[in-house]
Amino acid sequence: MAYIEKTIIAGEHIFKEKSFSARYGKKNIPRGPNWNECSEVQRRRNELLKKKRIVWNICTNFKKSDWWVTLTYRRTERPDSMVMAKKQRSRFIRRLREKLKKKDIPLTYTAMTERGVKGGLHHHFIIKNVFDIGIIISLWEHGKVHIENIYTDSMYDLAMYFVKGDSEKSEKDFTSSRNMKKPKIRYRIIQAERWTSTPRAKKHYEIIHRFDGFHDFSGFPYQEYVMVRRC
Structure with missing residues (x-):
């Protein structure tokens, strides 16, 4: 045995x-x-493993003093679909990466786009604290930017909140930079x-x-x- x-x-x-x-x-x-x-059981199994890997990667790559960033939309600029929100997220990441590349600064992040319990789409980022945070504020054109240093002594707590979001049942999409350890x-x-x-x-x-x-x-x-x- x-x-x-x-x-x-x-x-x-x-x-x-x-x-x-x-x-x-x-x-x-x-x-x-x-x-x-069955296919539903397999889907649930794959989703669980996916979220576990995200939690492990967050704990591996980030620490206290890195950034927790939330990007929201003005009411008049809210995207109608997750597809559109993902396109806007990709454009924001691309522009941020280009800005940092000119300064020879790597961009390390993980991101989650979510449709909240009230129906509004928004983006959460965990970003390595290696550059001036003002760059993020200048690049997000669709609404508010909320930024705070990660304060928890355990990245596990933040990682679990990250994968859960507003609700386990809310619509989510995850992405990360390729340079994650x-x-x-x-x-x-x-x-x-x-x-x-x-x-x-x-x-x-x-x-x-x-x-x-x-x-x-x-x-x-x-x-x-x-x-x-x-x-």
Whole structure:
């Protein structure tokens, strides 16, 4: 009997995921509710993994003192569709990149365009603090610019807010710069019938999130937790 331990090292954070696999013997393990494989289940699985990767990338690339930027629209200039909003976002990013290229400054960002609960489209950015923020204000022509330094001690909290937005059900579109560093991902096969019910944090780390239960898709036991470095 064995289980898989997945470790994701993302900046000051370490993500742990423990699960069983059909490849490593799970005949006597109690299962949760059964999920029939179908296109909708696969879509949900892909969406969950996509959001996890966004969270890992944010934790890997950004830190306290980088920028949280929100771009909104004047009522008279609100785009009618997500397609139009994405075009305007792309134009803004292109112009910003061109400005910074002349100064030999890299642009590192991740962005999310969202249709809020009231129907209005807007853009959220997390941007590396390496240039004069006034450039952003000068380039956004469609409405207000709200900028603040990231103040949280855990990028995980901000990353989770980023992927969730105003609502899990709201319409969203994500994009990132290509120069984002990738988190380090490792797998271990552990020969044991079960894992420790109460995980212990690594030295100098604190556990800030934990989930124990059954995997939504396989129905088998699953545990995940997040640690952040504190000193």
